Amino acid sequence: MPIVVDKEKCTGCESCLEVCPYDAIDIKDDKAVINEYCQMCMACLPVCPEGAIKEIQEAAEEPTNLEDYEGVWVFAEQRDGTVASVAYELLGAGRRLADELKTELSAVLFGASEQEANELIRWGADKVYLCEDPTLKHFNDEPYAGLLSSLINTYKPEIVLAGATPIGRSFIPRVAAKLRTGLTADCTSLNIDSETRNLLQVRPAFGGNIMATILCPNRRPQIATVRPRVMKRNEYDSNRTGEIINVKAEDLASRTKIIETVKEVSEVSVNLQEADVIVSGGRGLGGPKGFEMLKELAGLLEGAVGASRAAVDEGWIPYSHQVGQTGKTVCPKIYIACGISGAVQHLVGMQSSDIIVAINKNPEAPIFNVATYGIVGDVYEVVPMLIKKIKELKGK
C-alpha cells in the first residue's frame, strides 16, 4: 500500500479518522492502520500531528513520450447529421484549454457534411478532422472506436474531450482501453496545471458526495467526458475560418448491426430541459403527495417538476424527473429546491441554474451552500402559503 502509518510515531490520537472520507483508517492496538478502502486521497497526511502517515513513492511508471502529444481535440457527436449541442459546449471548454496550452483546438466529426464541419470552426475549432463515410451516419461502437483510436494514434493530441451522452459513454471507454490510457467520466470542470501541462479533471466522486480532482500524468492522451449543459459555449463567429481535413475510413467492420432506430422522446425530459422554472422535491417531502403540491406550484410558475435521486429511489416520482449526476443536468433561470438536502450528486445537476431557491427544515443542509435565496422552514408550511399568495396575486 502506498500510504502507511509509522507505528513508532503514531500515538493513536485518531485525528486522521475524522478526515478520512472513505472510512479507510482503523485503530488497532492504539495505532492507526490503513485498510483496503483507502483511495489514496492523501487527506490524512497533513492532519497527523506526528507526521506518522506517509506516502510510499512506488517506482513511478515511466511517462510515455508525453512531448510527442500536442493539441486539444473535441469529439463532435452528431445525430441524423446534425451536430449535438454538447459538442459546441465542449468547443467552448476546449478553446480555453488550448489557449492556455498555446496549442490548436481540433474537432473530430464522423458521418456528417462539410457544412456541419464549418459550424464547428465558427464555434471555435481551428481544424476539423471529417470523415463523411455514410456508414458512420448512425452511431455504432466498433467503427467509431476504431476510427477515433486510429486518428489519435496518427495525430497524437494531448487531450480528447467527448460528451457524456449515451454515445460518448458507450464507445469512448473502448477508445481509452485500446490506447491503454486514462479516462475520466462526467467532469464538471477542466483546467490546466501550468507547470506540468496536465489536465486537472474535477468530477463528483464516491456516490457523488464529494468532488475529486483526477490526473492522468504519465499517459497520453488524457481523455475526459463532460455532460451536456455543463460547459459554456464560446461566442459564435460567422467569419471564423479553419482547416477541414478529410479522413478516409479504412476498416469500418462491426460485429454489431443497427437493425432499427426508434424515436421516443419523453415529454417530461423535454420540459425539464427547456423550462425557465423548475420546482424540485426531495426526501424532505416525505411521500408522493408532496409532489402534487409541487406540481401545482410549478403550474402557477409555468415551470416543470424535478426530483432528487432520493425521491426517485423511494418511488415517489418517475425517473424521468430526476435531476443530478445520474439524472438530467438542468440550468433553468429559477430552480426551487423543496426538501432537498443537496448531496453533491444532485448539486452537479442543477448548480449552474441562474437563481436557486432552497426551502429546507435543516439550516445545515448543503443545499443552502449553493442557494441564492434560502428559507429555513417546513415545505408543507411554506409551499402551500406560496401557492395561496401567488393565486391571490394572479386573481387580481
Place this chain on the structure above:
Amino acid sequence: MNIVVCIKQVPDAAEVKINPETGTLIREGVPSIINPYDMHAIEAAVQIKEKTSGKVTAITMGPPQAETALRDAISLGVDEAILLTDKAFAGSDTLATSYTLSKTIEKLSPDIIICGKQAIDGDTAQVGPEVAEFLNIPHVAYVRKIEDIGEKSIRVQRLMEEGYDVVESTLPVLLTVVKELNEPRLPSLKGKMAAKKAEIKKWTAADIGADEKDVGLKGSPTQVKNIFAPEPKKDRQMLEGTPEEQTDALIKKLMELKCL
C-alpha cells in the same frame, strides 16, 4: 449458454451521510449492498439460463468482505462465484479493473457477459465497454430489452438519448443493462441455502495470469490528486422572519425576476 455477471459491492447510497463540519463522508454503519444496476444484470443472466440452460458465474473484484455480495448473488440464482482479491489489485482505476476482469473472463470463456450500466459509487459506466475491448468482443451498452437470443447472435434494444436502437450482435457479447430491463427477484429459500453452502473461489493476480504492471495502482493511468467539498456560494441571502414573511419576501424576489 455460459454467462458471466460482473458485480460490485458498494455502500448503500441512501445511507451515506456527510459530516456537515468537515464535508467528509461518514461511512460508519453504512451497509454494503450489491450495486443496484448489477441486480438487474444478475436477473437477466438467471432468466437466460432458465430459458436456455447453462451456467451463470458471478465475479467481483474487491476486498475479502465482498464475498457477501457473491453469496447474495448465489441466493438469487447464480451457480458459481469468484472473488478476485489480492493486495496487488488495490488502487485500481477503471482501466486496471477492466483488465483484471477481462483476464478472469478469458478463463471462463462465456457466451454472454452482463454488467450493470454503472456502479453507484463511481458512476463512470466505463468498466463494461473497457472489458469488452480488452476481450476483443463487441458490446452493447444501456440494454433495456433482450428481444431474441440465437445460437450465434443476440438482438437487444439499447437506450439512446432520443429513443432506442434495435441492435444485433454476434456472440460472445458484453451487455450493460439499465433498470427498465427487468424486475429483480427476491432470494428463494433454496437460493439462501445454496448461498450458505456455496464455495466462493478466491483468485489472485497469479491465478488469472495477470501482468503485475497492469493491475492495481501500477496499472492505473488516472490518479486522484485531491478531494474536496464544493465551495459555498458567496452571494447567498437567507430570507428571515415568520413563514409568512419569508413567503412574502420570496414572492417579491420572484416578481423582481419577472417570474410572476
